Amino acid sequence: MREAGVDVVAKVDGLMDGLTADLERLAAIPSVAFPGFPAGPVEQAYDLLVGLLRDAGVAHVERIDLPDTAPVIYAEIPPPHPEAPVVLLYSHYDVQPPGDESLWLSPPFEPTAVAGGLRARGIADDKANVIAHLGMLRAFEGRPPVGVKIVFEGQEEYGSPFDGYPPTDPERFACDAMVIADLGNLRPGTPTLTTGLRGAAEVVVEVRTLAEPRHSGEFGGAAPDALLVLLKALATLHDVHGDVAVEGLRRQDWEGAGYTEEEFRELAGVVDGVPLIGSGSLGERLWSGPAITVIGLDAPSVDHAASAVVPYARAKLNLRFHPRQDPHEAQALLLEHLRPLQPFGVPLTVTAGDTGPGYEARTDGPAYRAAREALAAAWGSQTSYVATGGSIPLVNGLAQAAPDAEVLLFGAQDASCNLHAPNERVLFSELRNTVVAMCGFVERYASGFHRGGATGEAGPEAQVRPSGGSGASRASGTSGASG
The missing domain is CATH 3.30.70.360 (Alpha-Beta Plaits)
Incomplete structure (x- = not known):
């Protein structure tokens, strides 16, 4: 099984300046899809990403419009040969509202340098992960060793009817593995696969x-x-x-990695002298x-x-x-x-x-093994696995659409990135290593894959059309509710 080539690692390092610049452009757009916020910035972020996908060599890009939600970017790169696996890549380009802006050290939609990274609302959740997907495509000049399906959602944070859409159109979302990049590492420098969602x-x-x-x-x-x-x-x-x-x-007992109590107290902002509640390991209290x-x-x-x-x-x-x-x-x-x-x-x-619903991923398949090896190689340390107390409703929708696909959850965030909080930030090291890991994953997975696969039954009811960028209309209706 081929290691992530030195040429690919060098290519990613050479791409980082451009990826960082595009991350700044994307993070400067206040793409909040909550009621009461303007739709224009969400459309602006959509248009920027469509252009970046095309620049990365993705020829087939569509816009999915469902009632009552922001547009979904759907794109495809065909497999390089019939026996190659197909990998679905998911992230979202909308962000949480900034909240009380007086708590921010810099304006939330003015990306600002911090030690080793950038600060802005949504820069970790989830725009860095969108850019990580793009980085992998650029590293392979739009011709990765696997087939690729791309789903960039525009209303994940508020909740969207799209959560339940994939099972109604399973052929579109059929794949052998999917990378859900809407989370990240237990701590900076610790490569982490998330295997469960409460x-x-x-x-x-x-x-x-x-x-x-x-x-x-x-x-x-x-x-x-x-x-x-x-x-x-x-x-x-x-x-x-x-x-x-x-x-x-x-x-039940938690057997994976976890925080130390000191780490958790700092992350949670527990006041000095106040004890944590509950008994058993932190993993048991937080995840299982x-x-x-x-x-x-x-x-x-x-x-x-x-x-x-x-x-x-x-x-x-x-x-x-x-x-x-x-x-x-x-x-x-x-x-x-x-x-x-x-x-x-x-x-x-x-x-x-x-x-x-929660979700528990399989950990015994070839995609999981390829991802575990790729993360370890990218960060230079053993891959940990954790669960999370948060939920990603779309994971279950995608898993129902492609029930035989392996689901991999990893990305460029880390536990200290302040997602959903003031002064959200992402570290360049985590972004770079995520891109390297993505490249290593598709290489390993392609080289060790043997054709299996699954499909489902077709269904209605979205408007889907080739995406040309700005000027496309949205369907109207009522707003979704978050999970």
Whole structure:
């Protein structure tokens, strides 16, 4: 099996100035696809990437327009021969909103030099990974040793109807392996494959006890306080150690790599002297076990509090669960825990919200082995594997469209890149090594591949047309919801 050639590594090093310049151009575009943000910058980013793909030698580029979402770039490079494998490359070109810009050390859409890299909103999540895909294509001058299908999504961060589209058009997304580049390394300098994604579900808990607030001096002590009822119910979700106490939620030992406690405390910004919650390894708590977080609470604020018994309170819960647990089962277990509760005799109103499945990748196939070797060669150290508590809804859609394809999750991000936070940044070393790893992966995979493959059944309902850049119209409709 041929090592990633020195010529390819040298080629990537020679391409880095151009790749970095294109990353700056892309990161300067405020391509936020959330409601209330203009669509123009998203279209501008789309047009830039179409041009960069064509410049990289990709002749077949299409635009997929689904209702209620930003355009998807779809492109193909045919296999160099009939027995060569086909690899699907995925990233997204939209970004999170910048948030409170006063917390940024430089304007979020003005790419700014930092030690060893660049700072800007979306530069790590996920524009560096888009550029990494382009870097591999440039290194092979548009003629890689595998067939390539490219999917650059334009509304991943907000949530998109595209998540469910691939299974309706399986022939388009049929492939032997896919590289989902929407994450990265455990830490800078540690090549990492992500093998599991926790699933997610939401539940809302409401309590109403009085028609309206009543004076706490005159009525407190007998009038039922809705906030106290809600807090007593929420307190049952965890045991004395902080472990989730809902029966039936799957939890198992974590055998892969993980953070040290010191690393995690720094990454999470845990205040000095405050302990971490839960028991067992960090990997078990973060990736192979459940977590329940109160992500929203409707109750009187401290600054505007009146001396009154609270008549109404509501909380929104976010449940993360084992990659192999069914999302509806996991959500039902949480509902079944909460619904019978009647703190102080007061019933709860418990409502199911959205769910999203987890994913666990195969790790015994030729693509996984090729990727593990390629990452180790690019970084010069052994490849680690981790899971993530976040979710990438499209992974399941693509996996359903190509059920026999191996799914590989790696990229140019790292745990300290501040994705979704102020002062997001990417390191040039991680970007360069990701491009080298991509090149090494397709070389190894092509040389060791034996034709297998799978297809599916066709389906509707998108507008698909050759992409000529600017001026193409978007379909209209309602907005998607994030997972």
